[in-house]
Amino acid sequence: MKIEVHDGNFFYAKKKRDVAPFIYGTDINFTLEPGHIMAILGPNGAGKTTLLKCITGLHDWKKGTTLVDGQPINKWSQKELWKHIGYVPQAHKMVFGFSIEELVVMGRAPYISSLAQPKKEDYEAAHKALEEVGILHLAKKSCNHVSGGELQLALIARTLVSNPKVLILDEPESHLDIQKQVIILQTLKRLAKEHNISCIINTHYPNHAFYLADQVLMIAKEKKAVCGTVAETMTESRMREYFNIELRKILYDQDDYVFETMIPTELATQREAVECRFNDFDHV
Numbered sequence: 610m611k612i613e614v615h616d617g618n619f620f621y622a623k624k625k626r627d628v629a630p631f632i633y634g635t636d637i638n639f640t641l642e643p644g645h646i647m648a649i650l651g652p653n654g655a656g657k658t659t660l661l662k663c664i665t666g667l668h669d670w671k672k673g674t675t676l677v678d679g680q681p682i683n684k685w686s687q688k689e690l691w692k693h694i695g696y697v698p699q700a701h702k703m704v705f706g707f708s709i710e711e712l713v714v715m716g717r718a719p720y721i722s723s724l725a726q727p728k729k730e731d732y733e734a735a736h737k738a739l740e741e742v743g744i745l746h747l748a749k750k751s752c753n754h755v756s757g758g759e760l761q762l763a764l765i766a767r768t769l770v771s772n773p774k775v776l777i778l779d780e781p782e783s784h785l786d787i788q789k790q791v792i793i794l795q796t797l798k799r800l801a802k803e804h805n806i807s808c809i810i811n812t813h814y815p816n817h818a819f820y821l822a823d824q825v826l827m828i829a830k831e832k833k834a835v836c837g838t839v840a841e842t843m844t845e846s847r848m849r850e851y852f853n854i855e856l857r858k859i860l861y862d863q864d865d866y867v868f869e870t871m872i873p874t875e876l877a878t879q880r881e882a883v884e885c886r887f888n889d890f891d892h893v
């Protein structure tokens with residue numbers, strides 16, 4: 610699905626009629642084509658979570674609008690809209706009285722009539738999604754007895770079973786170990802490219818944006834909201850301006866692959882380069 614935001618801006622108000630300064634330094638504008646991935650980057654408190662809620666209509670924009678496939682979001686019926694949108698909020702250690710399998714089966718709700726019980730095919734879809742994110746072995750375990758990262762993976766699997774056309778993810782990789790992060794990033798990229806699912810993902814990891822994103826939206830308090838390709842947006846100077854930190858962009862290519870990363874200059878070490886150059890058994 611195509612997602613567009615035109616001149617969106619927002620503020621939190623204590624009472625309905627109150628006004629307050631807008632959160633975003635300039636209005637938010639972007640178009641996300643079907644099957645494309647947009648990463649939202651910005652410092653803590655910049656308004657990334659708020660932005661996801663405004664984009665999906667969970668918060669009403671104070672200004673501007675979201676269009677979904679060309680139609681203003683408030684013209685969509687909630688039921689129809691949420692059939693297409695999968696939303697994975699930030700992981701909190703919630704207490705669920707369910708097993709992981711039951712949690713994921715709940716994601717089939719759009720396909721199950723309100724009084725019916727989940728069927729064999731619903732459980733099969735849940736198992737497939739759990740396998741996809743690498744935690745099928747936890748299917749029977751209680752949600753209360755898994756780690757935060759495992760619960761996060763289950764919440765992603767719950768979204769996948771409803772066959773969404775849009776995936777909105779709020780820092781889905783933040784509690785995961787490095788191997789699970791890769792599973793999530795690869796799964797998202799595959800879903801976007803093979804199933805034409807549009808993805809919007811909040812992340813604190815520049816590397817993940819380099820790997821995933823077709824476009825990046827960068828925000829920070831009192832700064833212009835900028836949207837463009839990864840190369841246009843994630844420059845050393847913009848990162849300095851928006852994150853108030855000096856970073857070096859490192860490019861390394863090997864066997865037709867490019868490794869792109871950004872490292873804070875403060876984290877550079879003063880060891881002899883020759884000590885760092887080799888790893889594993891190369892140096893023996």
Ligand SMILES: Nc1ncnc2c1ncn2[C@@H]1O[C@H](COP(=O)(O)OP(=O)(O)OP(=O)(O)O)[C@@H](O)[C@H]1O
Nearest residue numbers: 621622632651652653654655656657658659660811
């Ligand atoms: N319900 C709320 N009422 C009032 N202010 C809020 C509310 N939720 C968030 N805020 C404020 O709005 C601003 C943006 O918050 P938001 O959670 O969207 O930022 P974020 O970029 O997602 O942060 P982080 O990277 O730390 O998760 C912050 O200053 C926050 O304190």
